[in-house]
Amino acid sequence: MKYQETTPPVFTLTAGPVDAYPEVLRALGTTVLYDYDPAFQAFYESVVLKAQKAMGTDAPPLLLQGEPVLALEGAAASLIAKEDVVLNLASGVYGKGFGYWAARYAKKVEEIEVPYNTAIDPEDVRAFLKAHPEVKVVSVCHHDTPSGTLNDINAIGAVVAEAGALLLVDAVSSWAGMPTSPAACQAGVYVTGPNKCLGCPPSLSLVAVSDAAWAKIDANPDAPFASMLSFTDWRNAWKKTEPFPFTPSVAEINGLNAALDRYLDEGPEAVWERHALTAKICREGIKAMGAELWPVSEDIASPTATSVKMPGGIDAGPVLKEARARYGVSLSAGRNETLGKLIRIGHMGPTAQPGYALLAVAAMGGALKASGAKVDVAAGLAAAQATWDAAIDN
Ligand SMILES: *Cc1c(COP(=O)(O)O)cnc(C)c1O
Numbered sequence: 001m002k003y004q005e006t007t008p009p010v011f012t013l014t015a016g017p018v019d020a021y022p023e024v025l026r027a028l029g030t031t032v033l034y035d036y037d038p039a040f041q042a043f044y045e046s047v048v049l050k051a052q053k054a055m056g057t058d059a060p061p062l063l064l065q066g067e068p069v070l071a072l073e074g075a076a077a078s079l080i081a082k083e084d085v086v087l088n089l090a091s092g093v094y095g096k097g098f099g100y101w102a103a104r105y106a107k108k109v110e111e112i113e114v115p116y117n118t119a120i121d122p123e124d125v126r127a128f129l130k131a132h133p134e135v136k137v138v139s140v141c142h143h144d145t146p147s148g149t150l151n152d153i154n155a156i157g158a159v160v161a162e163a164g165a166l167l168l169v170d171a172v173s174s175w176a177g178m179p180t181s182p183a184a185c186q187a188g189v190y191v192t193g194p195n196k197c198l199g200c201p202p203s204l205s206l207v208a209v210s211d212a213a214w215a216k217i218d219a220n221p222d223a224p225f226a227s228m229l230s231f232t233d234w235r236n237a238w239k240k241t242e243p244f245p246f247t248p249s250v251a252e253i254n255g256l257n258a259a260l261d262r263y264l265d266e267g268p269e270a271v272w273e274r275h276a277l278t279a280k281i282c283r284e285g286i287k288a289m290g291a292e293l294w295p296v297s298e299d300i301a302s303p304t305a306t307s308v309k310m311p312g313g314i315d316a317g318p319v320l321k322e323a324r325a326r327y328g329v330s331l332s333a334g335r336n337e338t339l340g341k342l343i344r345i346g347h348m349g350p351t352a353q354p355g356y357a358l359l360a361v362a363a364m365g366g367a368l369k370a371s372g373a374k375v376d377v378a379a380g381l382a383a384a385q386a387t388w389d390a391a392i393d394n
Helices: 022-028 038-055 071-080 095-107 122-130 152-160 209-218 248-267 268-289 317-327 354-370 377-393
Strands: 062-064 087-090 108-113 134-139 168-169 191-193 205-209 305-309 342-346
Touching: 022 248, 038 062, 038 205, 038 248, 062 071, 071 095, 071 168, 071 191, 071 205, 071 209, 071 342, 087 095, 087 122, 087 342, 095 108, 095 134, 095 168, 122 134, 122 152, 134 152, 152 168, 205 209, 209 248, 268 305, 268 354, 268 377, 317 342, 317 354, 342 354, 354 377
Parallel strands: 087 108, 087 134, 134 168, 168 191
Antiparallel strands: 062 205, 191 205, 305 342
């Protein structure tokens, strides 16, 4: 028996988007209120304030009406002025990609780029900023999802603050899946969204903007307004007494509300622990079967996605097809530079459950074996289960 490509996968264990939590799906199906109905305006305010609680910010975050690429492009457009020099940190496809947006708005974009299975060294950032005091904005991706690797944004943030520049962070696939916050990394602009670890469908962006970043945006004559990219337009829209610049995504806000309730009720620490344990079980299984993790060191392996290096000569494409056809499990390919070289298993939101790590090890191992790789799937599964049991018994 095999699963057909034309029917949906039985299990989606991708690195985002992931299946939404059942509570979120139910909320998406509730009444779509008129946005200027006072009940909706009060509800909207309460959802943004809930997001503020979840993000731990001093001011309510911006809620933008599109998935986080909108906020990342909007951040570049709003924060970066024509005379600015930007330092872009690239340790993967998303980090590299932000540099292209930055280049549209900046006078100059400098870059520190490292191999996509490694991370940025904060000391390199320190040395660069010392030699280039003209740098106004430093941009970095926290979890570069196509590599499954983490940058130490808290250490980078401290270096950037010391140099008097503003840090712009893409925390889309890490926030709500591990301990990270705008305050901890001293971010000027911290972009995330509910479509990864919070378990919502892709549709909205959440952005924390510091007072210093707002001052810079206010002083930027080219910061967009009357635009879907505008930060300024949405700055006060959270207040029930203020108008919306455009119609907000009403149904998605119903979904976000349910996701935030779930996150806060389960408790952020418990949610992070669930993600970390799932990733650990998965990594132990992968290693024990004889496959290799993509990151050079487990210290930089993300708790929200595990990337597995393809053994020599094996292309990831057919392995992914095997996992889908044999086990009904959908996994993620790499992107651009990492395409074909690795496979990613997501541990985000509803899929951050230890049982899914066992399933992922089975599907990955079985598909690798069927593709001719020398892997010991039974050893991988035994190690994965032992890791799970050890966590239960401790
Ligand atoms: C998912 C994600 C985004 C959003 O971008 P899409 O390519 O549209 O999914 C941005 N940054 C990171 C790091 C992400 O993982």
